[in-house]
Structure formats: C-alpha cells, structure tokens
Amino acid sequence: MKQDKREPGHVEIADEPMTLPANEVGVPSVRSAHIEEVPVTARSGAPRNTSTIESLNELLRGELASVETYELALRTARDVDLASALRQIRDSHGRRVAILQDKIRELGGQPVASSGAWGAFTRLVQRGADLLGNRTALAALEEGEDVGKRRYARELDELDETTRHFVLTELAPEQQKTHDLSRSLLKYVKAA
Template sequence: MHIETLNKLLKDELSSVETYQQVLEKIQEDATLGDAAYITPIYEEHKEAAASLQGQIRNLGGTPSEDSGAWGTWAEIVQGGANMLGKGAALKALQEGEKSGAEDYEEALQESDLPEEARSLIQTKLLPAQQSHIRTLERLLDVAAA
C-alpha cells in the first residue's frame, strides 16, 4: 500500500518536473512570461523531490514510476494556458498544481502504515517545499495582477 502511495506522489513530482521544464523553456522564448529566477528553484526542488521518492520506493523494495501518467496532461494544459491566456493563467495553473500536490502529501500523512522514513521526508522536506512554492507563485500572481 505505501509503495502505491509513494508512486502516486512520485507521479505528481514527475509531472511537476515536466511542467516547470516547459514553463522555463517558454520563459526563454518569451521573457514577458516570467522570471526564471523564481521558477528555476521550484523546478530544481521538484527534481530533488522525485529523486527522494524514487529512493524511498527502492528502499521499500518497490519499482519507482518512470512517467507522470495522467498528471502529464497537466503540463500540456499549463503550456496551452501560457500560449493562449498569458502569464497570469499559467501562474494560476502552476499554483493549482502545487496545491493539488500539497493535498496529496497531506493525504499520504494520514496513512497509519506509512513508513516512518517516508513520513519524515514528507513532513520535513516535501510538504514544506510545496507550501513554499504556493507562496512564491502567490507573490508572482500578485505582481502579474498589479
């Protein structure tokens, strides 16, 4: 059960990595879309989170997911939003994805059989990072709206 939960979280992280990678590419093409200085650290943290979850899954004897599954479509939606609706819509979509990821982490913490090492990783590193990303995107949205 816990390997399944960790793989779900891993898929969220892989989707986030794909999405932020696309956003960064878009920023390089069109500087008016955003500031890579704020987006790059979030991208890097999602890469680290994915690697941490892969390690946890392997330690538990499982096989880590290699793709983002259905969540991969989130990257396409964000990309489309950036193309059609502009910076504000793309930032809002990123923030919604971060909120969804935070909810998934909180849900995982409710599982009584979650291994202590995984619980600690989520509580001390992964969930606080998600919450920080939400706040960063909120600030960027405030600036975009001003």
C-alpha cells in the same frame, strides 16, 4: 482449514488440532491472537508496506508532472526574474523526484518512470495557459501547487509511521515553499 466432524468447535490448522469456542450460532470463532495481524492503512485498509510504496509512487508522479510543467513554463518565460523563480521551483520539484525515487527503492519498491495521465493533463493545461500569457500560466502553476499540497496531505494516511515522518519533515515543507513562491509570483504578475 478443515472441520473435524467428531467434535463441534474442533478445527485442524496445519495438521495441528486446536479447539476454538463456538459463537452464538454454533460456528467456531477465530480470535485475532491466533492470526498474525498485518498493519494496514487508515484510508484503504491495504497492507502498510504495499500502500506506502504505492503512495510514494503517487507523490512521485505528481513531482514528475511538476518538473515537466515548469519546463514548459520556462520555454515561454521572457522575464529574467520570472524565469529564475520558475527554475528554482522546478529544481525543488526535481530534488523531490530524486528523494522519492531513493525512498521507494529503499523500501523495496520500483519507482514509476513517468508522470502518467496526470502529467499529460497538466502539460495540456500548461500549454493552453502559456498561450494566454504569464498571468494565466502562473495561475495554472499555482493551482498545480495547490493540488500538490492536497496530494501530500491525502497520501499521509497511507504511509507507515517512519515514512509519514519522513514526508512531513523532508517533502511537505518543500511543497509548501514552492506553493508559496508560486503564489507570490502570481501576485507579482497581477500587480505588474
């Protein structure tokens, strides 16, 4: 954009002259009606589609970390009923992994391949908890489910309306179910 020195407030954009009103200090102002507005997110202000894919990948990292963590817990679970419940939760997280990967691809993104630093941290916590017994291991798993619930709630602001509805109807209810089951397991083990 270059300022034409002949007339105040005269600006050339793409070789088409356009006169804009000057503001109080004599600088031409630009109205949003002349600029294509890109929808942005409530929290970060990033463009919606980019932010939606990034947020879905953040949720995917969490789900991948959950699958890895439940795999570790299953290695040390000796009680048949406890192992069955842990498999049920792991499988729910596994289904969400597949759903998120499909959704990210559908939106033109590339799903992350690993849980990243968060997964490494959760694996470390789970290994330590497993050494201390079922009660400690289940407390760590239940805390992980709490983190998952908060992650879903936090990422909602970064999603476009369609994807937000998808997350609220397809993924968040499953996260709530695994959270509740994990909490029930912890209560069961504490009572035993």
